Amino acid sequence: MEQTLNVTLTVNGAQVTRNVPARQHLVDFLREELGLTGSHIGCEHGVCGACTIRVDGEIVRGCLMLAVQADGCRVDTIEGLSDSKELEKLQKAFHEKNALQCGFCTPGMLMAAQDLVRQGKKISREQIRNHISGNYCRCTGYQAIVDAIEEVING
Amino acid sequence: MGKAELPLHTPGTQVDKGYIGQSVPRPNAQRLLQGRGAFTDDLRFPRLAHVAFFRSPYAHARIKRLDFSQAIKQPGVIAVFDGPTVAEYCTPWVAVLAHLKGIKSPPQHAIAIGRACWQGEACAAVIAESRSQAEDAVQLIEAEWEELPVVVDMEDSLKNTKTIHPELGDNICFKREHDTGGVDEAFAGADVVVEETFHFGRHTGVCPEGRAIVADYNAAEHSLTVYHATQAPHMMQDIFSRHLNIPEANVRVIAKDIGGSYGIKVHVYADEMATAAISVILRRPVKFVADRLESFLSDIHAREHRAKVRLAVSKAGQILAFELDDLTAIGPYSVYPRTSGIEGNQVVNLTGGPYKHQKYKARMHVVFTNKNVCCQYRAVGHPIAVALTEGIVDLAAQKLGMDPAEFRRKNLIADDAYPYTFPSGIKFEKLSHHKALDLLLKITQYSKLREEQAQLRKKKIYRGIGLAAMIEVTNPSPAFYGVGGARISAQDGATLRFEPTGMVTVMCSVTEQGQGTEGIFAQIAASAVGVSIEKVRVITGDTGVTPYGGGTWASRGAGIGGEAVLLAGRALRSNMLDVAAHVLKLEKAELDIKDNRIINKLTSEPKLPLEELGRVAYFRPDTLPLDFQSELTVTRHYTPRQYGFTFTNGIQASLVEVDPDTGFVKLLKHWCVEDSGTVINPMLVDEQIRGGVVQGIGAALYEECLYGPDGQLLNGNMADYLVPMSGEMPDIVCAHIETPTLQSQLGAKGVGEAGTAGAPAAVMNAINDALAPLNARVTRMPFTPERILKVLGKV
Numbered sequence: 001m002e003q004t005l006n007v008t009l010t011v012n013g014a015q016v017t018r019n020v021p022a023r024q025h026l027v028d029f030l031r032e033e034l035g036l037t038g039s040h041i042g043c044e045h046g047v048c049g050a051c052t053i054r055v056d057g058e059i060v061r062g063c064l065m066l067a068v069q070a071d072g073c074r075v076d077t078i079e080g081l082s083d084s085k086e087l088e089k090l091q092k093a094f095h096e097k098n099a100l101q102c103g104f105c106t107p108g109m110l111m112a113a114q115d116l117v118r119q120g121k122k123i124s125r126e127q128i129r130n131h132i133s134g135n136y137c138r139c140t141g142y143q144a145i146v147d148a149i150e151e152v153i154n155g
Numbered sequence: 156m157g158k159a160e161l162p163l164h165t166p167g168t169q170v171d172k173g174y175i176g177q178s179v180p181r182p183n184a185q186r187l188l189q190g191r192g193a194f195t196d197d198l199r200f201p202r203l204a205h206v207a208f209f210r211s212p213y214a215h216a217r218i219k220r221l222d223f224s225q226a227i228k229q230p231g232v233i234a235v236f237d238g239p240t241v242a243e244y245c246t247p248w249v250a251v252l253a254h255l256k257g258i259k260s261p262p263q264h265a266i267a268i269g270r271a272c273w274q275g276e277a278c279a280a281v282i283a284e285s286r287s288q289a290e291d292a293v294q295l296i297e298a299e300w301e302e303l304p305v306v307v308d309m310e311d312s313l314k315n316t317k318t319i320h321p322e323l324g325d326n327i328c329f330k331r332e333h334d335t336g337g338v339d340e341a342f343a344g345a346d347v348v349v350e351e352t353f354h355f356g357r358h359t360g361v362c363p364e365g366r367a368i369v370a371d372y373n374a375a376e377h378s379l380t381v382y383h384a385t386q387a388p389h390m391m392q393d394i395f396s397r398h399l400n401i402p403e404a405n406v407r408v409i410a411k412d413i414g415g416s417y418g419i420k421v422h423v424y425a426d427e428m429a430t431a432a433i434s435v436i437l438r439r440p441v442k443f444v445a446d447r448l449e450s451f452l453s454d455i456h457a458r459e460h461r462a463k464v465r466l467a468v469s470k471a472g473q474i475l476a477f478e479l480d481d482l483t484a485i486g487p488y489s490v491y492p493r494t495s496g497i498e499g500n501q502v503v504n505l506t507g508g509p510y511k512h513q514k515y516k517a518r519m520h521v522v523f524t525n526k527n528v529c530c531q532y533r534a535v536g537h538p539i540a541v542a543l544t545e546g547i548v549d550l551a552a553q554k555l556g557m558d559p560a561e562f563r564r565k566n567l568i569a570d571d572a573y574p575y576t577f578p579s580g581i582k583f584e585k586l587s588h589h590k591a592l593d594l595l596l597k598i599t600q601y602s603k604l605r606e607e608q609a610q611l612r613k614k615k616i617y618r619g620i621g622l623a624a625m626i627e628v629t630n631p632s633p634a635f636y637g638v639g640g641a642r643i644s645a646q647d648g649a650t651l652r653f654e655p656t657g658m659v660t661v662m663c664s665v666t667e668q669g670q671g672t673e674g675i676f677a678q679i680a681a682s683a684v685g686v687s688i689e690k691v692r693v694i695t696g697d698t699g700v701t702p703y704g705g706g707t708w709a710s711r712g713a714g715i716g717g718e719a720v721l722l723a724g725r726a727l728r729s730n731m732l733d734v735a736a737h738v739l740k741l742e743k744a745e746l747d748i749k750d751n752r753i754i755n756k757l758t759s760e761p762k763l764p765l766e767e768l769g770r771v772a773y774f775r776p777d778t779l780p781l782d783f784q785s786e787l788t789v790t791r792h793y794t795p796r797q798y799g800f801t802f803t804n805g806i807q808a809s810l811v812e813v814d815p816d817t818g819f820v821k822l823l824k825h826w827c828v829e830d831s832g833t834v835i836n837p838m839l840v841d842e843q844i845r846g847g848v849v850q851g852i853g854a855a856l857y858e859e860c861l862y863g864p865d866g867q868l869l870n871g872n873m874a875d876y877l878v879p880m881s882g883e884m885p886d887i888v889c890a891h892i893e894t895p896t897l898q899s900q901l902g903a904k905g906v907g908e909a910g911t912a913g914a915p916a917a918v919m920n921a922i923n924d925a926l927a928p929l930n931a932r933v934t935r936m937p938f939t940p941e942r943i944l945k946v947l948g949k950v
Contacts, residue, residue, distance in 0.1 A: 031197075035199070036190075037197035038190020038192075040414070042363050042364070042365075042447070044446060044447060045872060045873065045874060047872075050363060077190070079189070082188075094184075094188055095184050095185065095188060096180055098180065098181065098838050098842050100184055100188065101669030101671070101842065102187075102363065102414050102415045103184065103669060104415060106188060106190075107190040110188070128881075129884070130882050132881050133881045133883075135880075135881075136873070136878060138360075138361060138362065138417065138846070138850065139363075139415060140845065141842075141845035141848060141849035141850075141879075142849065142880075142881040143884070143887055
């Protein structure tokens with residue numbers, strides 16, 4: 001039988017304990033065990049960024065981290081940061097500028113963008129482009145995303 | 156005048172367009188921004204089983220034996236099926252169309268029977284309680300193979316030394332020849348003849364969300380509900396019904412949120428048909444989501460072409476004739492039901508399209524190979540045709556010593572020449588090439604760019620400016636598929652229901668994958684009825700709910716679906732005024748609807764809030780005359796029929812800097828001028844163009860599915876197959892000309908594919924313009940640093 005381990009972690013502010021397969025990726029755990037389907041699975045090899053989530057304050061690829069590695073960690077997902085309104089400004093700017101089309105990359109893109117917002121300093125378009133260059137979007141061509149992030153950061 | 160007094164484009168009328176022409180943010184974006192969308196893989200079902208496929212490791216091999224004895228014993232495994240078992244429930248298909256004369260393809264099964272024809276073709280299916288359990292068991296399937304000769308190169312395929320499907324006689328799926336006559340004479344008499352062979356790399360859509368399907372068969376009802384990431388729910392309803400032998404009325408296809416499609420999700424995929432069949436066999440919901448590696452192996456590829464193009468020109472710079480010889484390879488099967496002959500056919504239809512020559516000769520072959528199947532992908536054929544046309548036009552201009560913009564001005568079809576029949580036989584209703592060129596030169600500050608380029612060249616900085624004029628197929632009539640026998644609707648419908656609370660519900664057969672169709676339908680409905688946009692709800696993507704229609708492809712959603720919404724909205728408004736006239740005991744002609752109220756048409760005096768109209772119509776119809784019945788749900792349909800296609804036109808420009816030491820291309824800026832008729836939402840239109848341009852840049856610079864000589868895909872993952880990321884992309888400037896189509900009231904043409912159609916040509920011409928002082932040219936896409944260094948003689 002497949003090996004399982006107990007993990008206890010704080011997801012979007014609430015503590016959860018589960019017995020999980022040792023090989024289960026964190027994003028699969030969030031989606032399958034907790035029903036938090038806002039973090040998306042795009043490539044499962046760490047390139048597309050659709051599964052970007054926050055673990056202990058740092059953004060990570062949910063497909064490159066195992067659920068067991070998150071034992072004792074604080075995990076924040078798009079659902080949590082939406083409810084806490086931390087992403088409100090970015091979400092408003094994305095909406096107004098249509099910085100999303102199909103919306104599949106959007107949760108990961110917002111997590112990556114918020115990471116930049118939290119650094120709290122003014123920034124150039126080029127720096128924004130570089131910061132989100134680990135998040136694949138096939139629909140927008142990125143310009144509206146850069147515009148939206150720029151507006152939130154630089155006002 | 157009331158908001159609803161459309162048509163919008165009637166010459167000389169002043170109309171209040173309501174929300175038409177406004178950059179309204181999309182209401183349906185809110186859920187996606189919070190991660191609360193409903194992509195197929197997000198849905199939850201009781202007793203859901205998961206399928207994983209055992210895929211051929213060989214490009215061409217006989218399946219001598221499949222042994223499932225170990226796989227079936229694995230934890231969680233429910234069943235393991237081979238091709239013959241699934242074929243008992245799902246009949247094979249042959250992807251041909253009557254109007255593509257002579258097209259041929261062998262029957263294709265949901266799961267391969269006896270032979271695999273490309274690496275990645277599904278040869279068995281494991282069904283388990285979880286996807287990981289199914290994948291574990293796939294590893295334990297034992298197979299015995301006999302390798303068969305592999306045809307990888309399309310020139311080899313055409314020679315037919317090895318025939319992939321011996322029963323077809325040769326490797327030619329489809330061929331077409333077209334000749335206006337007089338071409339050889341035009342070339343013989345030309346002052347200048349230029350010729351070039353261009354190569355285009357096979358690439359693919361790389362949808363952020365893999366293909367996804369949950370099929371849920373109900374044995375008691377003999378019904379099938381399919382949650383499907385598809386662009387064409389009614390087409391799929393028909394296909395599931397026919398091939399699984401379930402009455403069409405018992406099949407419901409639901410397309411909820413879809414994570415990118417771009418044409419990839421408009422085709423029939425064998426593994427998806429197998430998933431539906433397995434749901435029937437197992438009488439429970441079954442899910443398949445293509446992971447990234449199998450997406451590269453099994454999502455349709457496109458655009459592998461080798462094309463020789465020749466141009467005959469006079470000394471004065473007048474184009475006299477085009478000649479084309481195109482070869483394209485599509486894998487081992489023509490893809491169902493649209494066929495894989497369309498892309499090549501489009502290249503023949505469209506090459507030379509913006510220009511006024513009348514002599515044209517073309518030859519085109521579509522051949523089979525042992526690589527993944529190819530079919531229609533965003534801008535189908537256009538990126539090839541535009542690159543061939545604009546590449547050879549630039550070469551001619553260079554040979555004549557003319558500026559590329561000036562050369563185009565001499566040859567573009569005049570803006571007053573319409574309606575116009577192009578020598579390939581296609582008809583243009585009304586285009587605006589010259590206006591578009593003028594606007595492009597203005598927004599690029601073209602002459603300033605040229606001066607700057609000349610200055611920088613002195614400092615050995617190699618900048619290039621590339622232009623690409625284009626025409627694009629949009630709003631297709633039944634001439635695209637229906638006339639060939641495909642059960643694909645060119646018509647779409649919209650139902651508008653006025654709710655008792657004063658809301659309007661719109662149900663439309665065009666689907667949404669992020670383009671904003673639901674948003675523009677809300678704009679059109681609100682404008683046509685006379686309500687504010689927050690009073691409108693839009694439902695798409697459910698064959699059980701919406702009128703019948705074609706869905707989303709070929710840049711048809713706004714022009715066709717939007718017209719249906721407009722017509723239904725106007726009819727609903729009229730019916731609402733009938734009710735209002737009875738309630739108010741006034742003449743209908745005196746009334747109008749504006750800002751959610753019945754008003755006096757002349758004075759704008761408010762007469763009745765719409766929620767009061769709803770209350771009376773639905774709950775107190777006893778107060779209305781006995782001979783009157785209110786009809787506050789209306790349906791209207793629309794099919795373009797006057798022209799085969801409603802062509803649009805546009806022109807793009809790319810500014811690049813090439814580093815001759817590294818071969819790197821830096822994209823500095825990109826411009827697109829587009830005439831897509833009535834612009835319903837400028838922000839969404841610009842976003843369609845920008846996204847499309849970047850997809851075209853991917854084709855020009857990065858993307859290629861590389862195969863080894865044994866037919867193995869060498870770079871089928873996102874680390875090795877490069878896609879455009881934000882860091883390298885330029886800002887893109889969009890500008891518009893609006894020449895509404897007079898075939899519809901709305902006047903909208905399509906815009907979804909314009910960016911992708913023209914960007915590769917613009918980038919190619921920019922690179923070649925940059926390389927011109929170094930006497931080098933590139934003609935093989937994608938233009939990787941290695942290929943650029945090669946033409947510079949540095950590697």
